[in-house]
Amino acid sequence: MQRNILILLVALSVALGATAVTAADHATVEVDQEPDEPATVTVTNGNDDPVENASLTVERANDDQPAYNGTGNYTTDTNGTVELPAPAETVDVVVTATVDNETVSTNATLEALPELDLSVEQSPGQPATVTVTADGDPVENATVDAETVDDNATYAGANETYTTDENGTAQLPVPEETVDISVTATESNRTVSTTTTLVAPPELAIDIEQETGHPATVTVTADEEPLENGTVDVETVDENATYEGTGEQTTDENGTVQLPVPNETVDVIVSVEYQGASASASETLEAPPELEVGVTQDRGHPATVTVTADDEDAVNATVVVEVNDENATYVGANETYTTDENGTVQLPAPNETVAVTVTAELDGASATTDAVLEAAPDLDVSVDQDGPGLPATVTVLADDEAAENASVDVDLAETENASYAGTGEYTTDENGTVELPAPEETVNVSLTVTYQGAKETIMATIEGVDAIDEGLPFGQQLQQFKATLDEDADTGREIASWVVDNNPGNAPDHAGPKNATGDEGAGPPAHANGNDDAESDDETETDDDTESDGDVGTNDDTESDDAGSSGNGGGNGNAGGNSGNSGGNGNAGSNNGNGGGNGNAGGNNGNGGGN
Structure with a gap:
């Protein structure tokens, strides 16, 4: 800004009796300055002509003004001017000019530019x-x-x-x-x-982590530090895909945002911008699998829970079992199980049949099913034998019903030294029974039955033929033997055979078998040896009576009353040898019947039993 200062100089001429010179009334001093530039002082006379060699004095207007290096005395040049230095700070100064011994003073402000x-x-x-x-x-x-x-x-x-x-x-x-x-x-x-x-843009990094079927965690770091308040943008790779997690989110103090679980597996792009830097990452977010859970059990055995995920074995699925009835108890309830590599877990067999709810969880998915776990049945095992020397029948009942396909293990008792052909494993039929063979001699056996998770062991005695009371008369022994016979058996033939084997009137070894006791001294009495029936050559031709009326037990009386008071032990049949009768007409009964007569057990025409 141009500043012009016009100063009227008034010259006073003081002389005794003299007046002032009017020409001096128009003397002027002019100060020009651009801010922060040197100032120019110009002195002119009344005719506006520059005054050369005019004396100038420059002083600060007062002591409060800042220092100014332009104070002092100056003399105008041929142009009537003096240049004052630019001030360091704006300052008020007083400029005094002397023209023809006359002076004039004025104030001026010299401006410095602001810093x-x-x-x-x-x-x-x-x-x-x-x-x-x-x-x-x-x-x-x-x-x-x-x-x-x-x-x-x-x-x-x-x-x-x-x-x-x-x-x-x-x-x-x-x-x-x-x-x-x-x-x-x-x-x-x-x-x-x-x-x-x-500051340069930071180095951004994005990490996306997700467990299948769970929310995804996006972590953003800037120069390896968590980025708080960063803006994260999520969009699907396929513009036709849908995902509720798309859009913008802001990272928390840990530099993370949570993305929701997708309903269907989806590919996404996650981008972030911060302080001039940007980064992006892509990830496949997996939806929860489709879980299925099933329970299978053979009654009385542990149950198997099978879990599949998208039709594949669900490994490491969590399985929880709860009883449906709060009053029921089950050892496998309120436990947490984990499926193996086959997607299965084993539940213990219940002590009592119980209804349960089984829940499986894996990768954010869950599935539930109800099942009834059946306890093992109550077993009842019995052994029946119609008589000594006969097969024994084992009967297995499960909850009072015939137990078909039960396993029966037969073994000799620990203290038993005998042998028994019936040891081994058997399976019950539709009636829940198995038949054990008749022993050669009475044995004590251990029977262990397993069926639908139940197990029962009993001890039983199976009587052999040796169990017939040999102290009884022969007729009563025969009655015991007949009691051992099955109703469907060929009783006549079996009775005749037994009589042949056990008749106390049997001949010596060369004539046939001994009686039941094996007494070598047994045999027909002396008077039964007449008629030279027992010849030394003991012929055994085939033209002796072995026809229908000579068979052992065919046409002879062997009905139920035969073993009674007057029953015949064998009839008229020939047991073998030359026309030798094995039974004769002797009675096998206790009343009037002789256990052995005078007949020969073998020999020529000899009778095996008396009258």
Whole structure:
């Protein structure tokens, strides 16, 4: 701003009796200055002509004014001017001019430009803004230079010259790496500098983790530190796919956001931008599988729970079992099981039949089913034998019903030294029974039955033929033997055979078998040996009576009353030999019947039994 100061000089001429000279009334002093520039003082006379060699004195207007290096005495040049130095600070001065021994004084303000202010602002990873002001006002067209503090550092904005706009600002580019710079602003002999750190964009990283069927966790780090308040954008790779987790979310203090479980497996892209940096990652988010759970059990045995996921074995699925009736108890309830590589777990067999609910969980999916676990039945095992020397029948009942396909294990008792052909394993028929063979001699056996998880062991005695009471008369022994016979058996033939084997009137070894006791002294009485029936050559021709009326037990009386008071032990049949009768007409009964007669057991025409 041009400032002109016009000063009227009034010259007083003091002489006794003299008046002032009017020509001096128009002398002037003029001060011109541009702010922050030297000031020019011009002295002119009343004719507006420059006054050469006029004396000037410059002083501060008062002691409160800042120091000014332009105070002192000056002499105008041929142009009537004096140049005063530019002030460092705005100052009020008094300028006094002397013209023709006459003086005039005036006040003038010499202005200095305000100091420059310089600021550099940057959001990390963004361009930096340099602002130059003076007294709070933008300084346009100021020159801005930037240099790296470290000579070895690199910065694309260094060694470049920038000019401030009407807002007093200039933009510096984003550094690739964080860098310290020095910034200098210059305008109209004013210079200001500052140093600052420009922050490069951070190094962003995205990590996506998900357990199948569960929410996904997105973790964002900036320079390996959790990024709080970062904006995460999620979109599906397939624009036709649907996923409720798409859109923007903001990371928490841990740098994480949670993405919801997808209804269907979906591919997504996760992007983040922060402080001029950006990163993205893709991931497949897996939906929960389709679970199925089933329970199978053979009654009385452990139950098998099978879990499948999308029709595949569900390994490591969690299985929980609960009883449906709160009053029921089950040892396998309220336990947590984990499926094996086949997707199965074993549940213990219940002590009592129980209804349960089985729940399986895997990868965010769950499935439930109800099942009834059946306890082992109550077994009842019995052994029946119609009589000594006959087969024995084992009967197995399960809950009072015939137990078909029960396993029966027969073994000799530990203290038994005998042998028995009936030891081994058997399976019951549809009636729940198995038949054990008749023993050669009475044995004690152990029978262990297993059926539908139940097990029962009993001890039993199976009587052999040796169990017939030999102390009884022969007829009563025969009655015991007949009691052992099955109703469906060929009783006549069996009775005749037994009589032959056990008749106390049997001949010596060469004539046939002994009686039941094996007494070698037994045999027919002496008077039964008449008629020379027992010849030494003991012929055994085939033309003796072995026809229908000579068979052992065919046409002879062997009905139920035969073994009674007057029954015949064998009839008239020949047991073998030459016309020798094995039974004769002797009675096998207890009343009047002789256990052995005078007949020969073998021999020629000899009778095996008497009358």
